[in-house]
Amino acid sequence: MTSLFAPTTLAGLPLQNRIVMAPLTRNRADPMGVPQSFVRDYYAQRASAGLIVSEGTQTSFAGQGYCRTPGIHTAEQIAAWKRVTDAVHERGAKMFMQFMHCGRIAHPLNRQIPDAPVAPSAVRPAGQMWTDQQQLQDYPTPRALETGELPALIDEFVTAARNAMAAGFDGVELHAANGYLLNQFLASNTNLRTDGYGMSVSGRIRFVVEVVEAVARAIGAARTGIRVSPGHMFNDLVDGNPLETHRALLDALPTTDMAYVHVMLPDAFSPKLNNAGDPQALLPALRPHVKGALIAAGNLTAASATAMLESGLIQLAVFGRPFIANPDLVERLKSGAPLAALREDLLYTADAEGYSDYPSSGS
Numbered sequence: 001m002t003s004l005f006a007p008t009t010l011a012g013l014p015l016q017n018r019i020v021m022a023p024l025t026r027n028r029a030d031p032m033g034v035p036q037s038f039v040r041d042y043y044a045q046r047a048s049a050g051l052i053v054s055e056g057t058q059t060s061f062a063g064q065g066y067c068r069t070p071g072i073h074t075a076e077q078i079a080a081w082k083r084v085t086d087a088v089h090e091r092g093a094k095m096f097m098q099f100m101h102c103g104r105i106a107h108p109l110n111r112q113i114p115d116a117p118v119a120p121s122a123v124r125p126a127g128q129m130w131t132d133q134q135q136l137q138d139y140p141t142p143r144a145l146e147t148g149e150l151p152a153l154i155d156e157f158v159t160a161a162r163n164a165m166a167a168g169f170d171g172v173e174l175h176a177a178n179g180y181l182l183n184q185f186l187a188s189n190t191n192l193r194t195d196g197y198g199m200s201v202s203g204r205i206r207f208v209v210e211v212v213e214a215v216a217r218a219i220g221a222a223r224t225g226i227r228v229s230p231g232h233m234f235n236d237l238v239d240g241n242p243l244e245t246h247r248a249l250l251d252a253l254p255t256t257d258m259a260y261v262h263v264m265l266p267d268a269f270s271p272k273l274n275n276a277g278d279p280q281a282l283l284p285a286l287r288p289h290v291k292g293a294l295i296a297a298g299n300l301t302a303a304s305a306t307a308m309l310e311s312g313l314i315q316l317a318v319f320g321r322p323f324i325a326n327p328d329l330v331e332r333l334k335s336g337a338p339l340a341a342l343r344e345d346l347l348y349t350a351d352a353e354g355y356s357d358y359p360s361s362g363s
């Protein structure tokens, strides 16, 4: 197990171990997208990780989909995040911010602006979304983005990246996984565009490549990561050939210089959500297309993570759900202590209960 706990570097950034806390949406921001004070405690409690990736954070009010998610586009939000990164750095972890523009996975009741949610195409997702005012509601049909709007949207990611650096983050992760805006551009059932940002694999990957390149130019490729989930059919997203799409995407990205490529395994929540074939074969199939660090999440254990690290398949091991109920996950993995179970009913509630009140062993 030594490799899991050994220090390493990530694009020159020293990490105290190879354990990453996954991005986890927990809906603890105020209505204006400002993380509440106990958000700092929650992240600081988990900062024995080598790297923490923040919960999905919107780059503008237009990017918000869910209730009570945080943003990184106002002075109050930036100031609140600075308190978080200071506390995390004090305990030794590094921290990246995940940028989540929800695209069509949004409901107007959850947003501060009256505009309809936008997406690559006007394709309504099947299913429903939680709203605090009217509980579960059908998704509305999004408005298709016009070609002429895309440069401003790219600028929004760039401004957010500069804001994240001002807030003390060590880098940013572009969320191109799990059915949100960037993933909607990649997938064949959500991208029906007939301009240069659709129609073919090279068209569907183009917007994501342009966002990554613009952010990398602004803050450095070494501070820029991306998250993908090839074959994960979450949020009604189904790409006809996820391996082909993602191989082309990774080949087009400057992965030699980027901080990392982060893969969420497509069977992380259910085997039924995967259309990429054998999940065990996914990382080996992608590995040749990632020239720098590859990191992965999805039901990892200390043993499976160690095996993947030692074979060179991945460079960092990412844990999501185990970090929720185990703030001292690193210690527990090291000692083999049992893991506490998370309280599902408190995952997305508004206060500190079931969030920053999970005890560490011995506390």
Ligand SMILES: Cc1cc2nc3c(=O)[nH]c(=O)nc-3n(C[C@H](O)[C@H](O)[C@H](O)COP(=O)(O)O)c2cc1C
Pocket (backbone or CB within 6 Å): 022, 023, 024, 025, 026, 055, 056, 098, 100, 175, 177, 178, 227, 264, 268, 297, 298, 299, 300, 318, 319, 320, 321, 322, 347
């Ligand atoms: C409550 C919850 C919230 C999540 N929020 C996000 C998110 O904001 N961004 C993201 O990329 N993935 C999100 N995920 C997926 C996790 O990052 C992770 O990839 C997934 O839980 C699989 O890892 P695990 O098996 O170790 O939990 C979320 C998962 C859970 C359970």
